[in-house]
Amino acid sequence: MDIIFNNVSHSYMKGTSLEKKALNQLNISIPSGSFTVVIGKTGSGKSTFIQHVNGLIKPTEGHIKVGQYRLSAKEKRMDMRSLRQDVALLFQYPEHQLFEETVERDICFGPLNFGLSAEEAKVRALESLALVGLPETILGDSPFHLSGGQMRRVAIAGVLASRPKVLLLDEPTASLDPQGSQEIMDMFKEYQRTNGATIILVTHQMEHAVNYADSIIVMNDGEIVLNGDRDQVFGQSAILQSLGLELPDSLRFIKKFANAFSLADVPSYYQRDEVASYIAKYIRSKEG
Ligand SMILES: Nc1ncnc2c1ncn2[C@@H]1O[C@H](COP(=O)(O)OP(=O)(O)OP(=O)(O)O)[C@@H](O)[C@H]1O
Ligand SMILES: [Mg+2]
Known part of the structure; x- marks a missing residue:
């Protein structure tokens, strides 16, 4: 699914004294099937940006096209359920994603919600657990009694279980050790390749941009400052340095x-x- 941002701005708490413009007139095209990595210092608007792609946040100005879906402030009726079946978001903090009593119920939630039978959902849960490297024995555990890394893996299994066409990943490896981080990144790349999926991944690790991205977006203060392949982006060392980013x-x-x-x-x-x-x-x- 092609993703197109057309003059998209977003202000939090618009019209109040606390109004904060988090995105400022973004224009960007992300082709179907590509792997895009978003970098930028803290507060630059990365999470706000990707949360627009599944309609969790609406633009205050402009519009977004995601395949045949169109998202704007004015859009009255939108089939959010079918959009979210195609476009899955992994939250920056797994505690925001997980809410069920057991790991099994959490991972099965999406597939059941999108119409699969209990047996089919269970098969998906087992497949997704294998993808994120967790044992089946974890299915009966409470997601909230797991380690940070295990919680992250369960949250990832949950978004994969619906087999989305677009994966929006907000710092997916934040609580994983270096080896676990690489395994999960390799798994995302493989998911992209075998399913023709589109991936947009937010990270603070430049090595992820180097090793996995077809295209890199650099954000600063709600704007896209650089966009291109790794040579085009990391060739601009003076700009990156001025934004507080490392090579x-x-x-x-x-x-x-x-x-x-x-x-x-x-x-x-x-x-x-x-x-x-x-x-x-x-x-x-x-x-x-
Ligand atoms: N719910 C909110 N209400 C008000 N302001 C917000 C809200 N969420 C984010 N902001 C503000 O919008 C700006 C962009 O925030 P955002 O979370 O998108 O940044 P980010 O690049 O994801 O940062 P980080 O790397 O720390 O996750 C920041 O100035 C932030 O303070
Ligand atoms: Mg963020």
Whole structure:
């Protein structure tokens, strides 16, 4: 499903003394089947932005098209249930997602709500648990007695259980350890590939943008400051720095190395092994 933002603005508490403009005239097109990573410092509007895509928040100005759905302040009747079946949102905080007494009921909620039988929903729950790397034995537990990482995985299983065409993921790996984080990111990429799904993922980790994104959006103060592939975005190091954002580790290191040895024209390397082989080649050239 193509996603198009057309002059979209959003103000919280509009018309009060606490009014806050969180999105300012956004225009962006996100093609169906693509993996978009959204970065930006805290408070830049990332969560507000993705919550517009499933209609959780309505624009105060402008409109959004998500496939055949159209969302705007004026839209009177919208079939939210069918929109949310296609477009699933993983909240930034799993406590905002989970509400049932058991993990099983939580994961089955979406599929049951969208018309699957109890048996079909249970099959979905088991498949989704396997995708997020949790054992079946967790099904009877209360989601609120789990560790932060387990809660996050259950919340992810819940959004996957409806097999959405569009996945909106707000800092999905925030409470996972580095290995768990990579496994879950790989799983999202595989979900995108095998289902032709569209993914929009918010993160503070630049390595996620480097390794998984087809396209990167950089937000600041409710606006899209940069948008493009990793070379287009991370090539703008001065802009990123001025926004308080860091470059990916490998790129930062190779730039420092080039600086220390006064080397010009060092390519942008994003992977550690590329950096290592560049340095090895450089040292060998000096030895020879
Ligand atoms: N419910 C709300 N009511 C009022 N203002 C809000 C509300 N939610 C967010 N804001 C404000 O809107 C702006 C954007 O917030 P948003 O949560 O979208 O940022 P974010 O980029 O997701 O930040 P973070 O990285 O901390 O999650 C911030 O200034 C925030 O204080
Ligand atoms: Mg946020």
